Amino acid sequence: MALWILFIVIVLSATGVLALTLGPLKTARNVLTLRLIAGVQYIMAAALLGARLTGNA
Numbered sequence: 001m002a003l004w005i006l007f008i009v010i011v012l013s014a015t016g017v018l019a020l021t022l023g024p025l026k027t028a029r030n031v032l033t034l035r036l037i038a039g040v041q042y043i044m045a046a047a048l049l050g051a052r053l054t055g056n057a
Contacts, residue, residue, distance in 0.1 A: 003052050014041035
């Protein structure tokens with residue numbers, strides 16, 4: 001159960017960061033870095049989901 005909650009928190013965090021970079025922060029200098037962080041969060045969430053569904057977590 002805790003892994004599902006962690007998965008949801010990671011996805012919500014990445015979605016929030018991505019939404020900010022496409023909205024109010026799109027003119028910031030470090031927007032590419034923020035998008036990279038969101039991408040890494042999505043990749044880690046996918047890895048966690050994959051491990052959970054295959055029974056390795």
